[in-house]
Amino acid sequence: MPNVAILYCKRIKDHSCIGCAKCFKGIEEKNGEFARHDDITLVAMTDCGDCPGLTVPRVKLLSEVAKNLERPIETLHLGTCMKMAMATAQCPIAFDDLKATVQDKFGLDVVLGTHSY
Ligand code: SF4
Numbered sequence: 001m002p003n004v005a006i007l008y009c010k011r012i013k014d015h016s017c018i019g020c021a022k023c024f025k026g027i028e029e030k031n032g033e034f035a036r037h038d039d040i041t042l043v044a045m046t047d048c049g050d051c052p053g054l055t056v057p058r059v060k061l062l063s064e065v066a067k068n069l070e071r072p073i074e075t076l077h078l079g080t081c082m083k084m085a086m087a088t089a090q091c092p093i094a095f096d097d098l099k100a101t102v103q104d105k106f107g108l109d110v111v112l113g114t115h116s117y
């Protein structure tokens, strides 16, 4: 049962989705990028750190807190909102670079996207 955390785009959350209801439903249905997991324990959900891409310090804090609570994160999903921001809203995050850095520094698998709707 992988421990999963989700990051959302600070600028889009509650504008394109509300209350992250789509990701909660997506987890329950194993929809979209959640289909890769047999079972999911959602241990945390927070924002990306805001523009201009302050994600690494955010993930550092998130990772440390989750470990201290004895619920270490194994997989970090960047929400579909972040994927949309990168594709259409001039988000400064370079996914491949961020994935490599987060894997290297914190040992987390990073997935781009969450639900498909
Ligand atoms: S895509 Fe997911 S993480 Fe992003 S705002 Fe929507 S429900 Fe929340």
Ligand code: SF4
Pocket (backbone or CB within 6 Å): 008, 009, 010, 011, 012, 048, 049, 050, 051, 052, 053, 054, 082, 085, 086, 089, 090, 091, 092, 093
């Ligand atoms: S556009 Fe990118 S860096 Fe800016 S708030 Fe959204 S996800 Fe974060």
